[in-house]
Amino acid sequence: MSAIRTKTGLLFTLCALAPTPVLAHVGTPPLVGIGAGLVHPFGGIDHLLVMMAVGLWAARESRPRQWVLPAVFLTAMVVGLQTPIGILAPIAEPAVVASLLILGGFLALTSTTRLSHATALAATAALMQGYIHGAEASPGIIGGTFTFGLLAGTAAVLIIGSGAGLMCQAQSRPWLTRVFGGLIASAGVASAFAL
Numbered sequence: 421m422s423a424i425r426t427k428t429g430l431l432f433t434l435c436a437l438a439p440t441p442v443l444a445h446v447g448t449p450p451l452v453g454i455g456a457g458l459v460h461p462f463g464g465i466d467h468l469l470v471m472m473a474v475g476l477w478a479a480r481e482s483r484p485r486q487w488v489l490p491a492v493f494l495t496a497m498v499v500g501l502q503t504p505i506g507i508l509a510p511i512a513e514p515a516v517v518a519s520l521l522i523l524g525g526f527l528a529l530t531s532t533t534r535l536s537h538a539t540a541l542a543a544t545a546a547l548m549q550g551y552i553h554g555a556e557a558s559p560g561i562i563g564g565t566f567t568f569g570l571l572a573g574t575a576a577v578l579i580i581g582s583g584a585g586l587m588c589q590a591q592s593r594p595w596l597t598r599v600f601g602g603l604i605a606s607a608g609v610a611s612a613f614a615l
Contacts, residue, residue, distance in 0.1 A: 457569025460553060461577050466516055466611050467549055469604045471574060473523035474542045475581015476597055477533075479589065485535060489542045490578040494571055496543040500550020501567060508551045516552065517615060519545035520608025527601025531594065 462468060471493070478489040500508075508515075522541060526533055553570055588596040 454565040454569035457566040457571075458573045460556075460566075460570050461573040466520060466607065467552070468577060469607050470516060470519045470523060470545050470549060471577040472581040472584070473520070473527060473601070473604050474545070475578040475583075476527055476585040476600055477523065477538055477542070478578070479582045479585025480532065480597070481535065481538075486582065488535060489538055490575065490582065492539050493542045493546040493578060494575060496546035497550035497553075497571070497574060498567075500547040500552075501554040501570075503547075503551045503554065505555050508548065509555070512548050512552050512555075514615065515544065515548040517608055517611045519548065520611060521605055522608075524601045524603070524605030524608055528598050528605055529601070531598075 461471060474489050474493050478486050481488065519541070523545065526538075526541075584600070585597055588594055
């Protein structure tokens with residue numbers, strides 16, 4: 421167990437020291453259509469990692485509650501998409517970075533967390549992500565095919581994260597979820613320095 425902790429700590433340190441820019445989407449050309457929405461969640465590593473973290477966290481819950489976090493995430497993301505441009509602009513990107521740090525940290529350092537705490541964190545992260553994605557979209561298309569594609573792509577990432585977490589548990593390797601959490605938190609540290 422000590423060797424695993426040492427390797428995880430070393431990996432965390434190396435990732436934290438890697439100079440990576442915040443790969444957010446604000447400032448990209450306007451996006452339209454279902455295809456653009458579907459691939460959009462895969463375009464920014466910080467957003468992708470937040471969704472993966474929520475999926476991994478959902479896999480830790482008991483079977484009937486495993487869908488709570490993804491459902492809350494998608495719902496809060498829709499609210500963020502509807503938020504008028506400019507309201508959350510000053511805090512949106514720092515909040516996504518904080519989400520990486522917090523979600524990744526909880527995955528790395530704890531094996532259980534209250535569902536209410538996880539739900540609040542997932543909702544906050546999703547609200548900010550939805551806001552950023554909405555700011556990138558062409559005016560007037562929120563609620564259309566782009567939004568449908570965006571939610572479908574986000575659901576796919578959440579399912580991939582949950583599947584990875586369930587696979588770790590099924591193979592009696594729950595420590596892998598902690599490693600993934602450490603990597604996600606490390607990306608948050610690197611993104612914080614890039615801000």
